[in-house]
Amino acid sequence: MLEALLLCSFILPLLFIFFRPKSDAKLPPRSYPLIGNYHSIYANRHRLIQWTSDAVHNSPTLTAFLRRPFGQNRVITGNPAVVEHILKSNFSTYQKGLNSHNILFDLLGDGIFNVDGDQWKLQRQLSSHVFSTKSLRHFVEHVVDTELNERLLPMLTTAAANDTVVDLQDVLQRFAFDNICKMAFDYDPACLTPSLPHATFAVAFEDAIRISTERFHTITPLIWKIKRVLNIGSEKRLKEAVSEIRQFALKIMNEKKQEVDDTSSIKTVDLLSRFVSSGHTDENFITDIVISYIFAGRDTTSAALTWFFWLLWKNPAVESEIVKEINGKLAADGSVYDEVKEMVYTHASLCESMRLYPPVPVDGKTATVDDVLPDGNVVKKGIIV
Numbered sequence: 001m002l003e004a005l006l007l008c009s010f011i012l013p014l015l016f017i018f019f020r021p022k023s024d025a026k027l028p029p030r031s032y033p034l035i036g037n038y039h040s041i042y043a044n045r046h047r048l049i050q051w052t053s054d055a056v057h058n059s060p061t062l063t064a065f066l067r068r069p070f071g072q073n074r075v076i077t078g079n080p081a082v083v084e085h086i087l088k089s090n091f092s093t094y095q096k097g098l099n100s101h102n103i104l105f106d107l108l109g110d111g112i113f114n115v116d117g118d119q120w121k122l123q124r125q126l127s128s129h130v131f132s133t134k135s136l137r138h139f140v141e142h143v144v145d146t147e148l149n150e151r152l153l154p155m156l157t158t159a160a161a162n163d164t165v166v167d168l169q170d171v172l173q174r175f176a177f178d179n180i181c182k183m184a185f186d187y188d189p190a191c192l193t194p195s196l197p198h199a200t201f202a203v204a205f206e207d208a209i210r211i212s213t214e215r216f217h218t219i220t221p222l223i224w225k226i227k228r229v230l231n232i233g234s235e236k237r238l239k240e241a242v243s244e245i246r247q248f249a250l251k252i253m254n255e256k257k258q259e260v261d262d263t264s265s266i267k268t269v270d271l272l273s274r275f276v277s278s279g280h281t282d283e284n285f286i287t288d289i290v291i292s293y294i295f296a297g298r299d300t301t302s303a304a305l306t307w308f309f310w311l312l313w314k315n316p317a318v319e320s321e322i323v324k325e326i327n328g329k330l331a332a333d334g335s336v337y338d339e340v341k342e343m344v345y346t347h348a349s350l351c352e353s354m355r356l357y358p359p360v361p362v363d364g365k366t367a368t369v370d371d372v373l374p375d376g377n378v379v380k381k382g383i384i385v
Contacts, residue, residue: 029055029066036067038219045217049361052076061375069219075385081374086365086385094385097366103215106228106242107208109284111292123289126274140337143182147175151192158194168309170196172302177202180297185290186259186270187252204244205294211238249290250283300359307357308350322346 029040044051055064055076062079077083086094095116108114112123129135152175159166174191181187191199211234215224227235256272275289312319325346329339340346364384371379379385 031067035069035219036073038069041066041068041217048217052362053078061377063373063375063377065377072220073383075377075379075383077373077375077385079373079375082377085374087363090371093368093371094365095368096364097384099221099366099384100364102221104212106238107212107245108292108295109288111288111295113292113295114288126278127271129274137337139183144179147178147182147192151175151178155192155194169302169306172305173202173298176301176305177294177298179301180294181252184271184293184297185252185256186273187255200244201248204241205298207237208241208245209295209299211235211241245291246287249287249294252290253283253286303357303359304350304354308353311353311356312349318349322349 029037031037032039040051041048052064052066055066056062056078058064063075063077063082066074066076068074077086096114097116101114104114110119112120112127115123152171155171156166158164171192174196177191178189181189189199189201191197191202214234215221218224224235227233228239231239252272253276256276260273260276271293272286272290275286280286312322322345325343329342367379367381367383367385370381373379
């Protein structure tokens with residue numbers, strides 16, 4: 001009700017009555033006073049990724065300008081030279097920015113995906129040790145191998161034998177969740193067990209991500225901020241979900257602190273152990289780290305794998321080639337870490353799958369100074385790219 005009243009105050013319903021938004025609106029979208037392209041944004045809210053991709057492809061420079069209400073303009077680009085300019089060559093110029101930090105703070109806090117500068121550098125430096133070749137090899141040969149052979153494959157084998165329908169995305173989310181928790185925290189949540197236990201954490205995580213993302217799409221931040229102050233609607237659910245998530249993260253942190261104190265019980269030097277051992281004992285800081293890495297490792301991996309297997313199902317000839325390559329490369333001792341490097345066709349298939357269905361299709365940055373992009377487009381300070 002509150003959101004409807006706020007929209008009324010901006011006269012949006014009248015505009016919708018007169019212009020009747022359609023999801024097949026032509027590109028580039030038409031811009032109106034005050035609301036900019038919001039007419040088209042709203043009409044395509046169920047397919048924003050495809051719609052913005054179309055806008056980029058219809059631009060000669062592969063860079064498009066999106067005019068949001070009240071001057072909240074955006075630059076959207078798929079130009080490889082521009083992407084490199086933003087994410088690599090001028091990394092310090094384009095930061096996550098205050099807008100993104102505020103929107104995601106309730107969920108991610110000051111975790112690595114929601115900070116810039118020294119905070120980001122510190123977390124990245126400590127994280128890099130976990131993603132070294134030696135650590136990844138140990139992860140693949142022990143953690144992933146165990147999760148595959150003792151949980152995932154037996155479950156799928158049983159389902160196939162009994163002709164049982166399974167929700168593959170749910171199964172792969174559980175698989176990814178167990179893996180990232182083991183790798184980053186040396187903690188086994190055991191979500192991928194035959195009973196497929198109902199995890200309140202997983203539901204809370206889904207809700208928190210969805211509501212946090214919806215904040216980006218509101219006509220003005222004032223809407224979700226008022227709802228948060230009044231603790232109503234989606235913001236009330238976000239608060240409840242974040243509370244559940246932080247309780248879970250706090251449980252992991254406390255167990256890790258106890259383990260670090262008793263050095264004889266430490267089995268592996270995981271990510272969380274490094275943070276705790278480095279002297280960072282602030283509960284909020286540590287829980288932010290736990291949540292950020294679950295956020296990074298759960299949905300990205302499961303989304304990539306779900307689309308990959310769906311595409312294999314649609315392309316049986318490709319599936320046959322992959323199976324042929326795998327059977328030809330596996331070592332006699334069953335070790336696959338080195339052999340997968342030689343699986344060129346399988347690697348290419350995974351890359352193509354992620355090109356068609358990117359696990360992370362959008363990455364937003366904020367310009368800290370005026371800049372000129374490699375394609376000649378001008379970006380003003382404070383603009384989100």
